[in-house]
Amino acid sequence: MKPYSYHELNPLIRLKELELIPAELMERLIQAKDVQEVGELLKTTVYAEYINDHFEDNFEEGFAIEQRKLIEELAALAPEPKIVWAYTMRSTFHNLKAMTKAELLDENFDDLYIYDGFYSLDQIKSAVKTGAASELPEAILASIQEVKDHFAESNSLQGIDIIYDRDYLRCMRALGENLQSPDLLDEIISFIDFTNIVMTGRGINQKRSKNFMTTVLSSQGSIPKEDLLNVVEESMGKFTEFLLSTDYADVIAPLIQDGELDLAQLERIRDNYLTRRFDRAKVQAFGPLPLLSLLNAKEVEIKNLRLIIVGKRVGISEEQLRERMRETYDA
Numbered sequence: 001m002k003p004y005s006y007h008e009l010n011p012l013i014r015l016k017e018l019e020l021i022p023a024e025l026m027e028r029l030i031q032a033k034d035v036q037e038v039g040e041l042l043k044t045t046v047y048a049e050y051i052n053d054h055f056e057d058n059f060e061e062g063f064a065i066e067q068r069k070l071i072e073e074l075a076a077l078a079p080e081p082k083i084v085w086a087y088t089m090r091s092t093f094h095n096l097k098a099m100t101k102a103e104l105l106d107e108n109f110d111d112l113y114i115y116d117g118f119y120s121l122d123q124i125k126s127a128v129k130t131g132a133a134s135e136l137p138e139a140i141l142a143s144i145q146e147v148k149d150h151f152a153e154s155n156s157l158q159g160i161d162i163i164y165d166r167d168y169l170r171c172m173r174a175l176g177e178n179l180q181s182p183d184l185l186d187e188i189i190s191f192i193d194f195t196n197i198v199m200t201g202r203g204i205n206q207k208r209s210k211n212f213m214t215t216v217l218s219s220q221g222s223i224p225k226e227d228l229l230n231v232v233e234e235s236m237g238k239f240t241e242f243l244l245s246t247d248y249a250d251v252i253a254p255l256i257q258d259g260e261l262d263l264a265q266l267e268r269i270r271d272n273y274l275t276r277r278f279d280r281a282k283v284q285a286f287g288p289l290p291l292l293s294l295l296n297a298k299e300v301e302i303k304n305l306r307l308i309i310v311g312k313r314v315g316i317s318e319e320q321l322r323e324r325m326r327e328t329y330d331a
Contacts, residue, residue: 035312091116093168173220192221194270
């Protein structure tokens with residue numbers, strides 16, 4: 001496939017959006033009496049080929065295949081393939097975490113690999129093992145080396161996650177700036193802000209020290225890192241008071257009750273907030289956001305389907321499902 005301009009690609013994206021499960025069908029899936037009825041309904045969708053008598057036992061494989069097909073197609077067609085990596089980079093860093101731990105513990109975690117569209121399992125494993133791989137960006141190779149040095153000094157697996165999580169946000173911000181799309185950069189900064197908010201809330205609940213949180217929080221968002229550090233050793237009430245002074249006050253306010261922040265719902269609210277921002281991009285004829293909007297829509301759809309399938313197996317009520325579902329674009 002030859003790369004398209006965004007003007008040429010975005011009409012194709014509109015057609016791909018028609019393959020997404022519409023809100024009416026998603027509602028019927030929520031109302032299905034059991035997992036078998038869910039399967040019958042999914043036979044009318046792009047997931048039909050993965051539905052068999054016991055699909056609920058291996059549905060993740062089909063979901064992964066469908067997501068991989070979309071990533072491959074968009075990476076091949078995009079004017080700048082790395083625009084896709086702006087969305088799939090989280091999988092790259094997930095793979096780095098898994099393969100680094102496998103290398104350091106002399107284990108095999110190959111089954112944890114998630115396709116990101118750019119770096120194969122062998123490439124990631126080689127980079128982790130040797131510290132050198134021409135295919136991977138220098139920033140990632142530097143991150144790998146920092147993790148290895150840290151483990152050699154501390155023997156701490158937790159440090160692996162902290163370093164990679166911090167470097168992931170830094171690399172994503174750098175990519176957003178290099179791609180020169182203001183809308184994309186705004187989306188990335190919002191994601192970083194929400195990630196910092198979640199981490200700060202958890203840090204307060206776990207009574208983490210300011211020194212510890214200094215290593216965890218990212219300085220790549222719009223909320224100054226120092227402002228978050230100033231409240232991390234305070235009460236949750238002080239933290240929520242601070243959040244209500246930020247640009248995210250309207251989004252977060254419904255999750256605050258008596259000075260307490262519902263962290264369990266915060267990640268869902270974050271996903272919904274970012275989905276709404278992507279949703280506004282659907283009307284753009286130019287630029288990369290419609291492509292990223294489609295990737296996000298697919299991921300949200302899979303999250304919701306996973307929740308429904310697992311929920312029907314364990315007896316979660318319709319009301320509980322709706323409370324946990326992510327928003328879709330035509331919801």
